[in-house]
Amino acid sequence: MKNEKIILITGASSGIGAATVDKLLEAGHKAVITARSTDKLNAIVKRWGEDKVLAVTADVSIPTEVEMVFKKAQEKFGRIDVVFANAGTGANSPGIEKGLPDEWKTMLDVNINALLFTAKASLAALRKTQGHFIITSSIAGKITLKGSVYGASKWFAYGFGQNLAAEMAEWKGRCTIICPGMVNTPFFDEAKPDKLDPSDIADAVLYAISANPRCDVREISLMPTN
Numbered sequence: 465m466k467n468e469k470i471i472l473i474t475g476a477s478s479g480i481g482a483a484t485v486d487k488l489l490e491a492g493h494k495a496v497i498t499a500r501s502t503d504k505l506n507a508i509v510k511r512w513g514e515d516k517v518l519a520v521t522a523d524v525s526i527p528t529e530v531e532m533v534f535k536k537a538q539e540k541f542g543r544i545d546v547v548f549a550n551a552g553t554g555a556n557s558p559g560i561e562k563g564l565p566d567e568w569k570t571m572l573d574v575n576i577n578a579l580l581f582t583a584k585a586s587l588a589a590l591r592k593t594q595g596h597f598i599i600t601s602s603i604a605g606k607i608t609l610k611g612s613v614y615g616a617s618k619w620f621a622y623g624f625g626q627n628l629a630a631e632m633a634e635w636k637g638r639c640t641i642i643c644p645g646m647v648n649t650p651f652f653d654e655a656k657p658d659k660l661d662p663s664d665i666a667d668a669v670l671y672a673i674s675a676n677p678r679c680d681v682r683e684i685s686l687m688p689t690n
Contacts (some may be wrong), residue, residue, distance in 0.1 A: 466647070467488065467493065468492055468539070468600075469493045469494075469546050469673060470493070470495075470496070470541045470544050470545050470546070471488055471493055471494070471495050471496070471499070471544075471545065471546040471547075471548060471673070472495070472496040472533070472534070472537055472544055472546070472548070472551055473478055473485060473495055473496070473497050473498070473548045474498050474499070474524050474547075474548070474550050474573075474578065475499055475524075475550040475551030475552060475600075475622070476495075476498060476499050476505065476508070476550070476551055477497070477499035477500075477504035477505050477508075478499075478501070478504060478649070479491075479624050479647070479649035479662050480550055480600060480644075480649060480662045480665045480666065481497070481499065481548075481550045481551075482504070482508065482518075482646065483661075483663045483665070483666040484550065484662075484665065484666040484669050485497055485508055485517065486511075486550060486611040486666070487663065487666035487669070487670055488666070488670060488673075489512050489516055491519065491670055491674075492654075494516050494535075494541060495516070495517045495518070495519070495540065496518045496520065496521065496540070497509075497517060497518070497519050497520070497534070498519070498520045498521070498524065498533045498542070499521070499522075499551070500521065500523055500533065500561040502519075502521045502523075502566070505519035505520075505521060505563045505637065506519060509592050511659065512603075512658070516535065517620035518536065518540045518541070519597040520532070520533045520536050520537070520596065522535060523583070524551050524574070524576050524581060524582055525574050525578040525579040526532050526581075527574040527581045527584075527585075530578070530581045530582055530584075530585045531584055531585050532640075532642065533585075534585045534586060534589060535681075535686040537589075538589065542642050543588075543589065544586065544589040544590060544593065544595060544689035545593050545595045545596065546595060546596045546597075546598065547582065547583075547590065547595070547596070547598065548600075548669060548674050549576050549578075549579050549582045549583065549597065549598065550598075550600045551574055551579075551582075552574055552575050552600055553571050553574045554571060554612055554614045555568060555571050555586075555613060558608070558611065558612070559611035559612075560611045560613070561611075563611070563613060568613050570584040571613065571614060571617060572613075572617055574581045575614070575618070575620070575621065576617055576620050576621070578619055579581070579599065579620075580624070583624075583628060584596060587632070587637075589646065589675045590637055590690040591635050591637065592634070593661070594636045594637055594677070594679045595637055595638075596638045596639070596640065596672070596673055597632065597637070597638070597639045597640075597661040598639070598640045598641075598642065598669055598672060598673075599621055599622075599624070599625045599628075599639070599640070599641050599642065600621070600642055600644075600665070600674065601618050601622040601641050601642065601643045601645050602618040602619040602621075602622075602626065602640070602643055602644060603645045603685065603687065604618045605617075605618030605619045605620075605621055605640065605643060606619075606622060606643060606685075607620040609660070610679055616617060620642065624639055625639055625640075625641035625683075626641070626682075628643070629641075629682055633680070635648035636677075638670040638672075638680045638681070639680070639681045639682070640670050640680075640681050640682060640683065641667065641682065641684075642683075642684050642686070643683065643685045643686070644660055644664070644668075644686045644687075645659070645660060645686060645688055646659040646660065647659060647660040647662060647664075647665065648660065648661055648662070648689060649662055656690055659688045659690075660686060660687075660688050664686055665686065668686060669683065671684070672684065681684055
């Protein structure tokens with residue numbers, strides 16, 4: 465494929481991440497996929513083949529593990545063109561007064577620290593390819609949600625993406641923030657079939673990376689029609 469890209473995806477084992485892997489590989493790209501679930505990652509490799517996808521089990525909230533993922537990606541494919549920082553989680557206990565600090569810590573480690581560590585580990589490689597960094601934020605990161613620590617973490621992701629875009633622009637790198645509304649993913653205990661499908665967000669990722677290099681798609685917002 466003439467415009468083949470090597471794309472590293474965090475949180476790739478299910479939901480938005482897994483749908484994006486399928487969408488990008490269908491379009492002729494190759495992927496490095498990471499998550500904590502080895503079995504689910506290996507199933508993706510079995511479906512697509514080791515020549516097209518590399519799976520690396522890692523906890524991206526741990527800096528040394530993030531660095532290991534990028535090292536193996538470079539060893540396998542020689543370069544990285546796109547990083548999709550998609551890993552994220554929520555909290556079961558709503559609000560501040562009734563919220564659980566242990567849940568907050570776990571969520572913020574993934575939604576904030578893992579995003580920072582992924583960006584830190586990726587920029588040197590992306591600078592070489594004038595590459596692209598993509599963030600899964602949320603509509604929750606642009607509106608007020610009563611007592612929502614999750615929403616506040618997505619405000620961070622949104623603001624961080626804006627600042628990162630300015631830094632990457634110095635060397636013609638691109639940064640896109642994707643802000644979906646409610647998505648029917650394993651994130652929820654009950655299925656939400658009338659909401660966005662993970663493939664809708666995968667379409668947005670493909671759109672952003674397919675734009676002409678002169679075009680930096682800074683933000684994409686998606687909402688379910690109902």
